[in-house]
Amino acid sequence: MIYSWKKIVRHGLPLLTLCILIEIFAGQILWSNQQKLMLFPIFLISIPVINGVAGNIGSILGARLASGLHVGTIELTIKDKNMQKNLATSLFMGLITYSTLAILIYYIADVGSIEMNIGLIEFVSIVLGTGVLLILIISFVSVFTAFLSFKKGLDPDDVVAPVVTTVGDTLGIVFLFLLIGVVGI
Amino acid sequence: MYAKEMLKQSLPLLIVCGLGAIIAGNTLSAMANILQKIPGLIIIIPAVIALRGNINTTLGSRLGSAYHLGIIDAENMWNDDLKQNIIGSLVLSFLMSFIIGVLAYVTSFLFHVQPDPFILIIIVIIAGGISGLILTFLTIIIIYLVFRRGYDPDNITGPALATFGDIITMLCIFGSAVFVGGFV
Numbered sequence: 001m002i003y004s005w006k007k008i009v010r011h012g013l014p015l016l017t018l019c020i021l022i023e024i025f026a027g028q029i030l031w032s033n034q035q036k037l038m039l040f041p042i043f044l045i046s047i048p049v050i051n052g053v054a055g056n057i058g059s060i061l062g063a064r065l066a067s068g069l070h071v072g073t074i075e076l077t078i079k080d081k082n083m084q085k086n087l088a089t090s091l092f093m094g095l096i097t098y099s100t101l102a103i104l105i106y107y108i109a110d111v112g113s114i115e116m117n118i119g120l121i122e123f124v125s126i127v128l129g130t131g132v133l134l135i136l137i138i139s140f141v142s143v144f145t146a147f148l149s150f151k152k153g154l155d156p157d158d159v160v161a162p163v164v165t166t167v168g169d170t171l172g173i174v175f176l177f178l179l180i181g182v183v184g185i
Numbered sequence: 186m187y188a189k190e191m192l193k194q195s196l197p198l199l200i201v202c203g204l205g206a207i208i209a210g211n212t213l214s215a216m217a218n219i220l221q222k223i224p225g226l227i228i229i230i231p232a233v234i235a236l237r238g239n240i241n242t243t244l245g246s247r248l249g250s251a252y253h254l255g256i257i258d259a260e261n262m263w264n265d266d267l268k269q270n271i272i273g274s275l276v277l278s279f280l281m282s283f284i285i286g287v288l289a290y291v292t293s294f295l296f297h298v299q300p301d302p303f304i305l306i307i308i309v310i311i312a313g314g315i316s317g318l319i320l321t322f323l324t325i326i327i328i329y330l331v332f333r334r335g336y337d338p339d340n341i342t343g344p345a346l347a348t349f350g351d352i353i354t355m356l357c358i359f360g361s362a363v364f365v366g367g368f369v
């Protein structure tokens with residue numbers, strides 16, 4: 001037997017508590033904007049999507065960079081061509097995924113007779129704007145975390161996913177309200 | 186390490202996971218009334234969902250490594266290593282759920298608002314505990330099916346758990362809030 005539940009709990013607690021603390025602040029931002037969310041329930045539908053996509057793309061990118069660093073096809077420099085290609089593909093995938101899902105959400109909400117109070121173009125631009133900002137930041141966080149943890153002798157596989165999902169959840173909510181303010185609804 | 190291959194393999198998965206997130210989002214928007222009835226309920230939602238994701242994906246990836254190390258396989262599933270992993274995940278679920286409730290209450294003072302601490306903590310523990318139980322067993326079922334088919338668990342458990350996890354957790358928060366909300 002190599003696993004013990006006490007060790008699993010002891011190893012999990014510190015990082016989980018830190019992640020939870022940051023997520024609670026994301027929750028506080030949601031609460032201070034609750035009235036706005038009640039007026040535009042379509043954004044309630046969008047929140048798990050915005051955060052989920054960014055977390056997934058960041059984790060995929062992180063896992064690929066981690067494997068690349070382990071195998072040696074990616075070098076620990078900002079000029080690495082393979083790293084840049086992965087980064088560009090992540091941004092491109094973010095664009096396609098966010099546009100597709102934003103349009104889907106809009107029509108699903110429309111069919112589900114959810115109160116809209118917002119046009120398709122406005123909604124898609126808010127979600128896409130949030131998504132692009134988020135993927136930009138998340139990709140750099142992912143590259144930075146993967147490189148830094150590898151340099152410090154940690155396994156990027158253990159570090160990148162929790163960091164990326166937590167940063168993604170929090171910034172996703174911050175950027176969403178920022179974009180709602182910019183579009184001015 | 187080709188970008189085209191990344192696009193071909195990941196993009197469909199991203200869209201499918203996005204559809205799962207839309208279901209989770211619809212559950213959240215169906216909660217609009219209960220969110221207004223229980224002040225501060227919305228604070229805990231990102232944390233509970235992130236908790237589930239973190240606990241169950243690490244469980245999945247540990248079981249994946251255990252498979253590669255030859256410690257568990259389809260014929261030899263219910264051994265002590267698996268049991269220790271299950272206990273570890275469940276203890277973390279209950280412990281962290283309690284911490285979420287406490288943190289949500291404490292941080293609210295910084296924002297000069299006061300939710301009811303007991304209601305929040307009870308809702309989080311019920312939601313976190315039940316979703317923890319469901320998802321831990323779902324993880325084991327997924328791992329078992331993956332073993333029997335001879336696939337690499339590392340490729341499957343992450344996205345599968347992320348997608349099911351969000352939906353099941355959101356439904357558990359909804360159910361728990363309606364249940365507790367019935368008493369206030």
